[in-house]
Amino acid sequence: MKRSTQARYMLGMVVDATGSGMYLPLSLLYFHHNTGLSITRVGAIISAAAVLGLVSNPITGVLVDRYGARAVVVGGYLVRATAFASYPLVHDPVPLFLAVLVMAIGDVSFSPSIQSFIAEIAEGAARDRLIAAQRSLRNAGLGAGGLLAGAALALGSDRAYHGIVLGSAVAFAVAALLIRSIPTRPRATAVTRTARGYRLVARNRPFLALTLLNVPVAFGYMVLSVSLPVYVTQELDQPSSLVGVLYAVNTVGIAVLQIPVTRLLTRYRRTRSVALGATVFATSFVAYAVLGVVSTGTALVIGVFVATAAFTVGELMHGATASAMVASAAPAETRGRHLAVYQLSWAVPTALAPAVLTGLLTASPTGMWLVLATAVGGAAAGVLRLEPRLPRAAVRPGTPEPEPGSTGAETTEPEQADPSRALRDA
Template structure:
């Protein structure tokens, strides 16, 4: 278990670090492509492929299931052959597969492609997290991840802005052009990641207790489930805010865009700063406690926004969104630290694969939970959602204490 560094590196130091510089460049390129595609994907599938909105929803949900299933096997491959070659291969394959979106013209041809792309994407995400663990010293993992998340939000924001050009043109050809550009970003990111130090493959860990051990590490699985519950919060921003603001409050519709901008700006401004010191599992657990508490209060404010005049409703929604975003930042910092600090150093691929599967499950279920609680039952639903966050937040402290007190035997074994 690592200890908190006495002096957390600043932004300038992180930006100059050679490994973080390469990782952040690859992340910026890749997420710029993600921003392009995320902004136009619904229109691509409906206008270019010819799918109905319900078919798009079903296909994306099924793809999400495949994404949940990819983390562990891809993590095992990374432990066996090395994180760098695995993530490079996954990104390259995903770039090629994404090009298939330019050739599909029906629901039945799009579904397997969406499932395949999502499988590769979530697997690459898990392996990329393992690459951070292998390529960076322990004291730089957390600040490095925070810096990379900042670059992720910047890349998605720039990509979304550029995608507006395709929205203006609004033709199938424009949306297919976005697909090609997105595919290119995956290939460029893969090329950039070849410059990251390969590290030592953990294949020999299998004989020493590695392998798929994360699936039987109950304390780690508990932390993974708790983190997945807090990740449900993403469904609030993606689905809850747009529908709640436009259907249930007197706030102006433009507030939806303002919320997205505020969320992005706060993450970029706060992620590195609020991740400092979280390397210590006790600090990380307290960060998760604060995160869930803020999310719960944010749910209460969202519920109160129904009924008041437009100015009051807008103030409540922006306040709720700010609290939710700070909670999101703290949650990311705390759960990242726990995912690294409680993992077997010899099998980061599988451990990050397990953790990433929990994250993917939270992302998949978030829209469903928010629609079945807050959007269906109003204030009562928001209170239920908030209570779920609060109970989960409180559980992090004893769960982390128990996991740290019952470290498996591999912790005492030489790496």
């Protein structure tokens, strides 16, 4: 991949993340301020629109396979830019629901289309490194956007609120232009024309297994924003300011360390790295559970930081590598459909996490952490067992991908017969 291509892509991600970071911290506050509706009612409307927006997920996969990932990424950006530009005109519940629904449709299209786009412009270890750089810069962009939003809100005026959403609209439009300028390789269409619906995805049992194994891990990712704040403040009786510091430890850690960690992991099988990352996740959950029986004091605070650091290490090992593995496991001709299905393993836990995790936390704080640790640990073991059934290109970053139109069913088993290669990759 040319450096100019990578530079344009990463600039697009930074602009995107900055726009998102400006708006995400104040989405509820903005509509509460602009419509006069209660925070509870605004939250209910936004959640309803987000759930309905998930219906567009299968359509995204079809559009990616038919028109190419770049077109869908650009279209999604323009849809979101339009939604943001309409926000200052929203003053009542129905227009609020419609505007947020348009935004949700654009949001839902992003993950499967951007992963497909990365797969189109980068292969092998370069794909892992590009995803790592994206995660790192997106964290930085989200932080920068949050700071800009904070500065604007300090003015305390309607213009400041409207300036934030319109600034986000401009950011998405600029990101669309940057992505549109990136050249892509010719797409394969032979299988896409004969594939009806998602039948090819349904027949790809290893990929479906990979999708299901990601569900408990996705719930694990959500604890930082859903469970941990409540656990730290109510169960461990620590000040709410500590939650912000813990969140900073995670986001700064990802921004600073994601690229070097992923560069190191490209030497090994992706399945091993993903499984190890999930295992570290599970270990951090056990550590959080143990903290519930530790007396208050310095040891407790240190323990919380250690557990959060372990959580961050697990995310560093799992996140970028898992994304690259899944993109490589999806056949090129139906990659959009495959990744749209995989995205459900993130979207559904994200939607259910507030209810599921808070319910478990209410029933038993220690039990919640142990349930998560067991489920995520089981997912790690499942990925290792699935390794022989995955395409070699998905498991080993340096393996060339099959030509478009091939079955893509080559597994890692033939290469495992080479003792020297197996020893090196173990």
